[in-house]
Amino acid sequence: MTAKKTITGARIFDGIDWHDGAALVIEAGHVKAIVPASSAAAGGESFDARGLLLVPGFIDLQVNGGGGALMNEQPTLDGIRQICAAHAKFGTTALLPTLITDTRKVRTAAIEAGLEARAAAVPGFLGLHLEGPHLSVARKGAHDPSLIRPMEDDDLAEMLACAKALGCLMLTVAPENATREQVKALTDAGVVVSLGHTDAGFDTACAYAKAGARTVTHLFNAMSGLGHREPGLVGAALATGALHAGLIADGFHVAPAAMAIALRGKKGPGQIFLVTDAMSPIGTDQTIFSLNGREILRQGGRLTLADGTLAGADIDMLSSVRFVHEKLGLPIEEAIRMASAYPADAMGIASHKGRLLPGTDADFVLLTPELGMKSTWIGGDVVFSA
Numbered sequence: 001m002t003a004k005k006t007i008t009g010a011r012i013f014d015g016i017d018w019h020d021g022a023a024l025v026i027e028a029g030h031v032k033a034i035v036p037a038s039s040a041a042a043g044g045e046s047f048d049a050r051g052l053l054l055v056p057g058f059i060d061l062q063v064n065g066g067g068g069a070l071m072n073e074q075p076t077l078d079g080i081r082q083i084c085a086a087h088a089k090f091g092t093t094a095l096l097p098t099l100i101t102d103t104r105k106v107r108t109a110a111i112e113a114g115l116e117a118r119a120a121a122v123p124g125f126l127g128l129h130l131e132g133p134h135l136s137v138a139r140k141g142a143h144d145p146s147l148i149r150p151m152e153d154d155d156l157a158e159m160l161a162c163a164k165a166l167g168c169l170m171l172t173v174a175p176e177n178a179t180r181e182q183v184k185a186l187t188d189a190g191v192v193v194s195l196g197h198t199d200a201g202f203d204t205a206c207a208y209a210k211a212g213a214r215t216v217t218h219l220f221n222a223m224s225g226l227g228h229r230e231p232g233l234v235g236a237a238l239a240t241g242a243l244h245a246g247l248i249a250d251g252f253h254v255a256p257a258a259m260a261i262a263l264r265g266k267k268g269p270g271q272i273f274l275v276t277d278a279m280s281p282i283g284t285d286q287t288i289f290s291l292n293g294r295e296i297l298r299q300g301g302r303l304t305l306a307d308g309t310l311a312g313a314d315i316d317m318l319s320s321v322r323f324v325h326e327k328l329g330l331p332i333e334e335a336i337r338m339a340s341a342y343p344a345d346a347m348g349i350a351s352h353k354g355r356l357l358p359g360t361d362a363d364f365v366l367l368t369p370e371l372g373m374k375s376t377w378i379g380g381d382v383v384f385s386a
């Protein structure tokens, strides 16, 4: 990492506003400033990004796999490296490798791998997301029901130890199999607790939010719908400003009209952010893979178990940004925020990620004006170039 780098010629979006005729100045891997191009002092390396858009790097809080690796099947340092590298090709500069419901043994291996990835400073590795096994069997989705179980004392202890050692942990739980006291203990220890795979009613969801739950896992998927007398978790996610919610924007998981209604109806400051819920095929031509001994087929943009159950998404983050921009008509700035600023806010890491402000990590993406990939930068270094 050289001390100083300057990126010139691009239209720069810092997550709040556009800067035209400006240069991004990077020092020691961090944003130093965005300055008028004319006053960008010489010195250090200079990169010409004429005609391109420079936007904050994407943050994906739910990534089961990519580049042929699936966290459940390859809970190793190598698996994490593969996943991070695969998603960097689509603008993702920070992600949470996500382990869905599995055995204790696999979970322990995933935590070990996460600690190794942190020690090795794997580019793009942010922390871990453990989605399950403390979920509701009734809302299992593609999770193996035989492995879903209540949170016991030793589970809680393992999560607390993981949070302490790793520093960045998201945990999806269902109120059916995790108590409010457990959620409070976890959030007090800095774990971002997300509610999902649940039939929790509105009041229960609100009570869990009060206990510290901060986010909702893939809004609409694997939860009861918004009923007029029982708004459920969807209703709580939208009506409770404290909750942030992830959304899979592949056009198969949630109908565009439902996405638009949710975006219009979300009370702030909590926002709806994009997640890919991507699986191993991202960035490969894989058409079949296995999860807990069951086959998942990739066909026509969807990933399904033999019985047709959706099992994660076949989408990358840049395509998700394009989807909400092009299909929902969101301004490009807002589409980009949904993939950068909002997940950073949800995760509580906005002081150093999600926006390009003085002092934040120099994590950014260079795109063509048509939103094609050019290059991905993490900590001021190029990690992918198209």
Ligand SMILES: CC(=O)N[C@@H]1[C@@H](O)[C@H](O)[C@@H](COP(=O)(O)O)O[C@@H]1O
Pocket: 064, 100, 140, 141, 142, 143, 218, 220, 221, 222, 223, 253, 277, 309, 310, 311, 312, 313
């Ligand atoms: C990794 C994973 O498995 N993610 C879930 C899946 O479990 C669920 O089946 C699907 C649809 O849920 P829905 O049918 O309730 O909308 O959403 C996500 O793909």
